[in-house]
Amino acid sequence: MIINILGGGPVDALPDLQPFDGKECVWLGVDRGVFTLISLGINPDYAFGDFDSVSQEEWELIEKKVENLHRYKPEKDETDMELALNWALTKEPTIIRMFGATGGRLDHFLGNVQMLLKAEQNHLTTHIEIIDCQNILYVKGPGRHQIERLPEKKYISFIPITLDVKGLTLEGFKYSLTNRHISLGSTLCISNELLSSSGTFSITEGILMVVRSSD
Template sequence: MKGIIIAGGNCISIEKLKEIIPDFDIVVAADSGLKHLNAVDVKPDYLVGDFDSVDKSLLAEIDISITSVVRHPVEKDKTDTELAIDVLNELNVDDITILGGTGYRLDHTLSNIFSLRYIYDLGLNGTIIDEYNSVTYIRGVNAVSMKNEGTYISVLPISDIGAEISLKGFHYPLDHKCLIMGSSLGVSNYIVKNEGTVICHKGEALIIKARD
């Protein structure tokens, strides 16, 4: 079962949002992410947050027969996005996509990106997407295969020990290469065959698919 969280940051185009929403079994709005769903006339299954930034007129229009409202205090230990992740985890989803998780607030953007590790620790698949990027998390002995979509692929180590990475089917292949944290060696690669594979042998890394 697949769940999607719509947060309040930069979202994808209205046309793409309309196209992908039906692919998900459960739709969760995290606070002001409600505005993006309102733009495509979609009622979320859940609305989660402290509601400090959501448009109050939109909040007043919520039909509780359609949308379950999960309200939290403003002073809390988790972000609205992380609270939305908890809701989906309790609903036994297998896969979580976050939209609107990136934007002008760099602290929120980084927090949302690092929430992919939290999702992974829950035993779920997690992805953050916006108009230009898709971000996933990989750790330990693991592999991610992807189709050639003409995008840049970057592998960024995020653990103290770095990440030991192999890249198959890429213009710049790697074979058990240790990327230290802060290294730019894994930035702006691309797939040269129909499919490429990122293999993590140890450590932790983010895999970012990006387009200009």
């Protein structure tokens, strides 16, 4: 199962969502993202949020279109996106894609980025990624990981998000590394590229964020 979550981020930062819509996909709308999905011709399977960012007319449409509504009071401990992501993780999907999670408010963006850690922290096999029109973000822990070329997102950066990342090795990249130690705040691994159709990266300790970008 693949779960796609659309948050309330700016619409102009979204990629074309149609290629991500398939038979295996379940769509979750978050707050205004529910209305955005409906507007794009994708009917959400579930909706989460306090819906303080939609008009009364938009809310009435959401009530009409979405069977499974999870409405919360504005005063709560989690963001709407975290509530949706926590629910999605209980279903143990193979992939969770978060859209509408970038742009706009930086506090929401940084909170969403930190949520990429949830699977790693809870020892889950679910792959979580944030996707917008220019970037794909995800995190990986210790091990050896394959990475495939994406012509439309040729730049690949590796950013430490724990205090230390140890044993970083990059194979098949323009700028290779062998058993390097990098610390939080390092820009050593910003803007790399694959030399062929695929490559690998591995670490022995810590957590890396992988950012795949286009200009």
